[in-house]
Amino acid sequence: MAIGGFLKHYIVTCIRVTQVGTLGFFILNLGCSKGFEGNKSSVIEIASTSQGDPKGPETPESVSIAFKQGLSLESAEVSEDVEIVSSNSSEIKDIQMSLNGNTDRKLTEAPFIYRVNLVKKESPIKVKALATFKNGKTAEAEITVNPQLAGSGGIDPSCMTNASYDACIFWKNPISHKKSVFKPAITYGQDVATVQSYGIKLKGLSSQSELKSINFTVSAKDGQKAVPDSAGTYKYKYAEDSGKSFVAQLMAYFWMTEEIEIIKKKSGRFYAEGKRVPVSSLDKSVKNNAYWDGQGIVLGEVTIPGKPSEVALGADVYIHELGHGNMQYAAGNTAYRSCGSAAGCIGAINEGQADFHVALVFSQNPVLGEHFFNSMEGMPGRNVLQNHNLTGTSAFSSGGGEVHNMGAVYASLLWEMYVHPAMSHLDFSKMFSLHLAMLTNSSTIANSKAVFESINIAQFDGKYKTVIDEVFKLKGY
Secondary structure, three states: OOOOOOOEEEEEEEEEOOOOOOOOOEEEEOOOOOOOOOOOOOEEEEEEOOOOOOOOOOOOEEEEEEEOOOOOHHHOOOEEEEEEEOOOHHHEEEEEEEEOOEEEEEEOOOOEEEEEEOOOOOOOEEEEEEEEEOOOOEEEEEEEEEEEEOOOOEEOOOHHHOOOOOEEEOOOOHHHHHOOOOOOOOOOOOOOOOOOOEEEOOOOOOOOOOOEOOOEEEEOOOOOOOOOOOOOOOOOOHHHOOOOOHHHHHHHHHHHHHHHHHHHHHHOOOOOOOOOEEEEOOOOOOEOOEEEOOOOEEEOEEOOOOOOEEHHHOHHHHHHHHHHHHHHHHHOOOOOOOOOOOOOOHHHHHHHHHHHHHHHHOOOOOOOOHHHHOOOOOOOOOOOOOOOOOOHHHHHHHHOOOHHHHHHHHHHHHHHHHHOOOOOHHHHHHHHHHHHOOOOOOOOOOOHHHHHHHHHHHHHOOOOHHHHHHHHHHOOO
16 A cells, blocks of 8 residues: 655746846747647747947847746646746856745856756745846846646636536545645545535546446445436535545546556556556455555555545555556566565565656655545655655665565655656656566566666667666665
8 A cells, every 4th residue: 555745737927027237128028828738848038138238249138938848737747947048048158046036056058957846836936047148248037937736627616516527526635635634634424615626527437427437447345336416417525425435436536547647648658558447445344555456456444543534535545556557567467575685676666666656646745645644744654755865775674675665765766766857757757667567576676777777778878877876876776
């Protein structure tokens, strides 16, 4: 069992232009974008007109800020690369960058690319570039970006009455949606109307009468089969859901469908796609657990916070479990037993890569298990944001070869490669998916380095060798 995070996407909403130095008044060309598709960039150009400054010729100069790796709203990244360009970039001496008014790095070499870290950012971010030209002139440009929740739905307080939606669920889980814990913990039939406001359209349904597609069939062993209401929608209030588990079924169907779409968009493949996986959103005989049984997913009842509720209210749980299924369809059935040494084993790899599925979907806040533990910190020991210094040796010394314990090392290793400054997020997503199909029973965390090295050579001409070396060394391999 494992658990997952919070995701937003940033879109350009406005730009402020100021008069700087001796440049006179700026002439503004602005094309604001609602979002990004593929690898399009949203370029905002600011042209300036010289006022006859004696330090330099009367030549037009421009500064533009653009997101280089713009993705759709369903697949936001942990960072965005901002490129600062000019009509005469060769004449730029340096560019001073700042975030929300705080001075940050100075760029001194072309191409002038600045990576904005988006991990755990929830408020608007102002990115400013102050360019100094070799002739002493300066030009400034600023963009304001606002967070948007990733996924194809949207938070709408009027969700239940808005005909645009098929259902109203939680954004990722009730804790992440609320941005705070419940006191006491959420339980069956609780009135959470102010939080159950993530409006969705149900995609890929084989029919309008059940939660079934080519990917999943969702039901509840200890509940009732979710069917449309009299209006033909699935708008069920959690306060009236006790004994039914309709909301948990909707959560499972929607978020696993999103998982396939997001990871396939990033990596080009999802091995478990089209496998008609059966999913039980509530089996009360399974306490504080969930599992992939080789064919489907079983989600139990969580009681850890003190009051019972469905494990399936946390999207991160079944995103992790479907990660096990994805690896099985990529690599076949692999052994699942404790690791005999700090080198790790295939069982630890399996757990770690399943955790990383959660990080790929909820890249900007990959915390695991907020609902499960009724905690903003989630599951102890499994937060990749806190495991930077975790090594195979330290994990094995503290917890032996237990697969979840050692799996935390592998999840951290994958995360550190993913967020490395020299790594393209999309390239690593592809590398990650390709490596799943190359794993065997003899794979260990230590020897998986050779797998990544071979993919790096075959797919990326060896450009990420330094990243792979650095991260495996960081983890003690």
